[in-house]
Amino acid sequence: MKWIRIIGLGIMGIVAVGTLLSCEGSEIETSKPRVLVSSDIGGTDPDDFQSMIHLLMYADQVELEGLISSPFGEGSKKDILDIIGLYEQDYPQLLAHAPQLPSPNSLRAITKQGEKEAAPFKGYASATEGSEWIIQCAKKKSDQPLWVLVWGGIEDVAQALHDAPEIKEKIRVYWIGGPNKKWSINAYSYLAAEHPDLWMIEANATYRGWFMDAESTAEWKGDTYYERYISGRGAMGKDFVNYYEGNIKMGDTPSLAYLLDGNPDDPTGESWGGSFGKIDRSARRVFEGGSTVEDTVSTYATLEWHFSGPVLDIPLDSAVFRIEIQKQVWPGYYLGDGRYGVKYSPKQAETGSYVTSSSIPELDGLRGGYTSVNPWPGRPSPLDFLLGPNWYSDRPDSALFIENQQGAKTISKHREAFLSDWAARWKWLE
The missing domain is CATH 3.90.245.10 (Ribonucleoside hydrolase-like)
Structure with missing residues (x-):
């Protein structure tokens, strides 16, 4: 059988x-x-x-x-x-x-x-x-x-x-x-x-x-x-x-x-x-030139740091600096017209710090921090992403x-x- x-x-x-x-x-x-x-x-x-x-x-x-x-x-x-x-x-x-x-x-x-x-x-x-x-x-x-x-x-x-x-x-x-x-x-x-x-x-x-x-x-x-x-x-x-x-x-x-x-x-x-x-809405904060631990954001928010530097003749979105946050490293990008940016999202309530590194002097050794708190999405901010009904x-x-x-x-x-x-x-x- x-x-x-x-x-x-x-x-x-x-x-x-x-x-x-x-x-x-x-x-x-x-x-x-x-x-x-x-x-x-x-x-x-x-x-x-x-x-x-x-x-x-x-x-x-x-x-x-x-x-x-x-x-x-x-x-x-x-x-x-x-x-x-x-x-x-x-x-x-x-x-x-x-x-x-x-x-x-x-x-x-x-x-x-x-x-x-x-x-x-x-x-x-x-x-x-x-x-x-x-x-x-x-x-x-x-x-x-x-x-x-x-x-x-x-x-x-x-x-x-x-x-x-x-x-x-x-x-x-x-x-x-x-x-x-x-x-x-x-x-x-x-x-x-x-x-x-x-x-x-x-x-x-x-x-x-x-x-x-x-x-x-x-x-x-x-x-x-x-x-x-x-x-x-x-x-x-x-x-x-x-x-x-x-x-x-x-x-x-x-x-x-x-x-x-x-x-x-x-x-x-x-x-x-x-x-x-x-x-x-999805929480979002944009920091022009940096932030400190006095800046309070929502856990899981989108954080953006924008920095100024030289105008370069390179493609937009080129990775030209690095940012170390909580012992992990992310690339930072050229946004055009001498502007540079990087994004991050804290995965938990924490007091965090960052430091940048780059061959571009203006972007090397920048330091700062933030404090993230529960609950998500937290208090409204003018730059939050506005979401649809679903x-x-x-x-x-x-x-x-x-x-x-x-x-x-x-x-x-x-x-x-x-x-x-x-x-x-x-x-x-x-």
Whole structure:
């Protein structure tokens, strides 16, 4: 009877292929959320490997249309393909419980390379395989929007909207911001300035409720969970220990969980991926000539420093100086007419300092600081980016904070529910 089982799995595999959408046809008909994920897997934070494993184990619940690699520096689409390889080993067991899971080869077909460098001051650069895939998928004829879940830099989304702004009404973005916003601040500020009518969930801190254990019982804490439910289960379970020693973080997973539970059309409602409030502005401060720790800004705000120097005969957006902030370094750019600029976004409440370095004497050794405070977006400023009616972010109610993380309790309250649901899927691999 072994040959019958093999044929049966083959038929189910064919069905599974049909449920994954390649974006290469002319029309999409599906009752599941259409999903494209942009991940910085292989970059500085290994939690994306954990989130990618979780995504593939739930891929029967959505219509996956794209997996884009968008790390800064290290990392590439090979890191996504490596996880798909592990999924392929577990696929027969998983398929027996979830016959609509996509086949490994169909997943490979929708894996694309995105941007690996931060956008320059203007917020966009040139098209990538990833940004072009976003456009292609968004333009598919469908009654449903394309959910773009961004786990890292938002450069490919900014590039796609620059190249094809008409897709804006076809997509909905859930972005894990916070630290990613700090590194993607040029692309973000382009979106906020030029595409304020984008449908956006900007989760700068809410997502931390997924892994902050302050209110969890022992069974649902990250290290205990691994030992009880993941360890040794399938190829993916054996690999999981390579990331944070198995201690679950998965800070990007709330973007998918948002679509698995609750009403995704209403970000203000309850869901595993958090509850959010509308914001009509994005905090922004521009400092001409510098700032000091006496200058108070909102956490997650866009900070711009503009400096004066010589008029140069070089292309605009050329990187000509560096600024070190909190022991990390960003490029500063030539804006023309002897003006220079750099952007930054503080990822937490802090008193920060900066120092510049450059071969241009006027830009070398400039020092200053700032003080960032909760909640976001804070008090209005005349230079704030004014947003449209569908931009949502972390709830500012102090009762919803975990420590200094705004809105985190709107996710942590569901911790037992989403982790027990995932535990049931891990049992498939026993």
